[in-house]
Amino acid sequence: MKILFQSIAEGNCILDLEARDMGEIIEKTVDFLVRSGSLEAGRRAAVVDGLMERERTVPTTIGHATAVPHFYDDSIEKPVVAFVRLKDAVNLGAPDGIATRYVFLLLGSNNQTAQHLETLSGIARLMSDNVFHFESIYAKDRQGILNAIERHSKRTVLAAPPKPRKVSAGLATSSVPLAGIASDLKRRLPHYGQDFKNGLRFKSIASVIFMFFACLAPAVTFGGLMGAETGGMIDAPKMLMATAVCGVLWALFSGGPLIVLGGIGPMLIFTVILYQLCKENGYADQFLGIYGWVGLWTAVMTLGLALTNAGNWMKYFTRFTDEIFAALMSFIFIYKAIQSIVGEFRGVNPSGNEQGLLALVLAVGTFYIAMTLADFRKSKYLFPWMREFLADFGPSIALAGMIAVAWWIGDADSINTLAVSPGGSSLLQPVDLWNVPGWMIAAAAGPAMLATVLIYLSQNITARLVNNSENRLIGGESYHWDLAVIGGLVGLCSVFGWPWMVAATVRSLAHVRALAVIAEVVRGDSPRDEIIHVNENRVTPLAIHILIGLSLLALPYLNYVPMACLYGIFLYMGFVSLRGIQFVDRLGYWLMDSKLYPINHYTRRVPTRAIHQFTLVQAVCLVTLCFINVSPSKVVQILFPIFVALLVPIRWAMDYFFEADHLAFLDADEVPREDGSYRM
Secondary structure (H helix, E strand, O other): OHHHHHHOOOOOOEEEEOOHHHHHHHHHHHHHHHHHOOOHHHHHHHHHHHHHHHHHHHHOOOOOOOEOOOEEEOOOOOOOOEEEEEEEEEEOOOOOOOOOOEEEEEEOHHHHHHHHHHHHHHHHHHHHHHHHHHHOOOOOOHHHHHHHHHHHHHHHHOOOOOOOOOOOHHHHOOOOOOOHHHHHHHHHHHHHHHHHHHOOOOOHHHHHHHHHHHHHHHHHHHHHHHHHOOOOOOOOOHHHHHHHHHHHHHHHOOOOOOEEEEOOHHHHHHHHHHHHHHHOOOOOOHHHHHHHHHHHHHHHHHHHHHHHHHHHHHHHHHHHHHHHHHHHHHHHHHHHHHHHHHHHHHOOOOOOHHHHHHHHHHHHHHHHHHHHHHHHHHOOOOOOOHHHHHHHOOHHHHHHHHHHHHHHHOOOOOOOOOOOOOOOOOOOOOOOOOOHHHHHHHOOOOHHHHHHHHHHHHHHHHHHHHHHHHHOOOOOOHHHHHHHHHHHHHHHHHHHHHOEEOOOOOHHHHHHOOEEEEEEEEOEEEEEEEEEEOOOHHHHHHHHHHHHHHHHHHHHHHOOHHHHHHHHHHHHHHHHHHHHHHHHHHHHOOOHHHHHHHOOOOOOOHHHHHHHHHHHHHHHHHHHHHEEEEEEOOHHHHHHHHHHHHHHOOOOOOHOOHHHHHHHHOOOOEOOOOOOOOOO
């Protein structure tokens, strides 16, 4: 309905047109569009002939006193809709025998037919509304017609009540110990064999190549930072080893293999603070032993949560919390990329900015090419399989191309490359857990509680985002079993002094999107990308982490990969992960004319003021979490998981300040269709 509403608002409206047949209606309406500038004068004859040919082939009178003549041709770039109210009804042979009084003339290019079909559906609903018929007959001007359409939209859409929130099967298990794990295994095991078969597809190759670098870059980055902050006790090679081993085991044994494990910022902060506490109290040499005991306590607590069905607590989390967490993780990736690019300028030779400028070109070039090729499937050029190939391999092509450009125009002195040292200790040597004071074994349970909360929230919120109904996964959820697997992996990492692996939100969402079949659809007269299928499998995560393991054997060759190109991939992952987040869309509404808001399930049902207030609360929460992450106080940073958990009571408190129906639509887990039904 948006195109119709905008067209009438722009002046494509004729009231009380005098005409005796369809030919005269078409000619006078087209002449009006030419005079108003909506149609080129040189296209008049072709448009009239096309419309008349359509009428001779299949008459476009649809009943309810309505006719919808339409014509599509690639020479018409901008879609045009004209509303005509005849002065006197004309008998055009309508199937219901009612004389035609209203004409909607539709023009557009061949690739806009889907959009016009959505408009046609809206017209059919509009003209079946007897109240609109009455109001449109007595409308004195164009504004009267617009007001009648607006009142129709409110009547028909608001008639569909919000759907009561339903707890998913994965979060509705009984309180009996092990019930959640048993339920998850029963749900996921039937898909285990198919998960391997699904991975043997061409699309998996593109996903593996892209995700290998998407996982390698943060592993090396976080590993390098951790090594610098822990005196080299936990360094980049250990991060790579933990990523590879845990990733392979996760791909084989987890219930949700699409989730990608890795190092994350909050866990890095936790480890650094723990090391600093050990150093300040004279236990720096025993850090790995203390770290091991904290990790073992964390593993036991995490396993305890899994065994007692604590995953069910995630039913109290809603889209409100998920969107804030997802946006935060995406902004962290974008922030880190921009910060690193700026750092290239700060570290350059005072005589010039060549190194910084080259890094900027490589990062922006990688980002731009990846984004452009990822959207190439919507292009009208080349064959369909070519467009799909370029879209799937877009990030990999961008990375390979810009690496080649970097070494073509730069040299070893001007390019900051991925630097990974071999490491000073054996990666498979167990930590001496008994080389610590006895009292500290028990005291390690204190910091382990915070680590457990962080792991629980990161794992389960990421799982909620991956299992979102908009991703159309069919394998089923696995909150409890996956939490148990994470607990076991944390224990394994603690024994060998490796960094703990947790669910990485941005990498997980990027993995899902890399395996997705995406189509552009029209929802509420507004085109958007929508996932229509995801190739759920275990082969791609298995291959990705095997390659990361093999990279330990080829560390010298990684020195040829410019860091700037990886910053571009960071930017790409951050921006792509923001797509489809309603919170981010609603932030844009603050700068948009409210009359031009996209028509969707909440803009039609919720007042603009309530939409902005709901968005403001989310924005304040997001800014607070961002401040905590960049706070100079380590004490504040380590409390990050507590602040994330506080989002739940904040959402509960909103029930007292917002109308229940408004919250139900703004915070809906499932997006309702335009007819009021819900997409499952």
